[in-house]
Amino acid sequence: MMQVDGYSRAKELFKTGESVTSAPFNFGGHDWAVEYYPNGESEDCVDFISIFLLLESADGEDVKANFTLNVLDKNGEPVPSYSRTNVVHTSSREESEWGYNEFIEKADLEGSGHLRDDCLTIRCDVTVIKEINSEEETRVPPGDLHRHLGDLLKSKDAADLTFKVGCQTLSAHRCVLAARSSVFKAELLGAMKESSAASPIEIHDMEANVFNSLLHYIYTDSVPVLEMGSNKDETDVVMADHLLVAADRYNISRLKQICEEKLCNHIDSNMVATSLALAEQHGFHRLKEACLQFLASPSNLEAMMESEGYEHLKSSCPSVPKELIARIIPVEFKSAKDIIMTMWK
Template identity: 70%
Template structure:
């Protein structure tokens, strides 16, 4: 009565698809034998490791659908886990091609033990089908395409460990081809790594400058521990977790000197977020002398408070700020004195000349 025709499964990217053709010979006889709610079932077929059955209801299901042919696909795998699948149900013409007006496609459904069936109660109006050319010789051919969505486990990409390998290379000195001499200390390094991380070092080490021909480079005006932290950042792109404000200030100057942008941002942010009355004069002098605008603005905003300004004037760094950066103090005075007191502002400005 129900003649199945199996088509081999095909793997499609993240899904497995298979078609099953159900041929109903003696359409009228089957319609007369089976009342509403009764069905013809196909033999089970497998798609994606799951068994499926097509159920054909010649007089519809449920009761109020007796004017329709109902068609459902049932997930047969007992006790199986949930499976996601999409269905396409077609009436085939005499050439075996789907009839567009009798083609229905479901969205992706989750088939489970509680909900094992999906399909259409109103798949085809019986009177419409019986008046069409698609019921040939009292034979109806229906194709069911089942596409099972494969669960593909995403590969967990480990985080980059390039910094660790380069850090190990720095520690081991393997293949080191140059030496930095800083404040009486010697540090082995790799010319290509250092040059790749700093445009200034690149010009010194790979350019036409005198340093490019030697194996030992002398770094002046920098303490050894500051250069060691600078070199560590060059290889690992990281600063010590417990970076203190004093070291951040020294590293900021070093990063600016060798044009290491990311280190400059890290150190300037550290100083901006740790401004207090004891350090603000030193930080403001640093910002003014080296053109660190964000740090300068953060210091000036902090000193806009009279109590903070008063405390800064008693700190150790105030005299250095006063003697080395008088212009920034004038700028500070111009900010904190109200605009209406222009005469007083002019007198104070004259005193700073």
């Protein structure tokens, strides 16, 4: 705040271009001052009071700030018609100033009644704008909803459902399952709502470890049991088989895609017949196509026919061996293909 005691005397003593400067004040890590010209800063503004905000030290830093200059009335309140706002923006280490050559016309001020005992009071409000450049300070941490829901599944807090899978009993939360699976939603919020609250829900045709992995995915959106990197492990492939069927059963699309991708990338002669039967029975077209492409190699086909899963493939999906023959025999041998297809039983 700058207070000019003896406004009239200052106007008489100071010539145009001469000024008085307030005591410096520190704000936002910088030194500031207010410079007052009673008769204007230049000959172009002799009928006005000129006033400027001085930045006396920036410590070599870029400075951004907003400032407002206010004339205060006799009650110490800002006069709206005598208020001006400006912006400070500098990268200079030298003294800099911002303000107004024609801040107030002297005749207007003297007739306004805002001079009290020939005293003019000017308040300067400065807001320094600090920019955060550090990536560490601005980086938003990754979401952790999956971790909290995973902890909820482990702790069983507020669980309102019980599943019996084989000899194991597993707890879960109705609202989470309903939100993640349209099948669970129809069962748990529909006809089964009352019965599911009273007694355990029995899950048939599924192993407990598979259903447990299904629940883990529903709560965390991850399948640790399948995350084996680039190494191929037959146990993981078998689990992917079972989880693919479970995901299809409960209509969990993303899990189906994860499992199908896993199986497509880990086709071998021992497992291809099982995967092909699975793809045919459940309509997994991408997996079926990957298996058929793998079997386009005579050596892979021969090895598959010697595997344990081949007999199951022939009995459960008799159309698949026929499709294999149709792919292997060239088009120009159509007659031979027709004879073989007729003989295939």
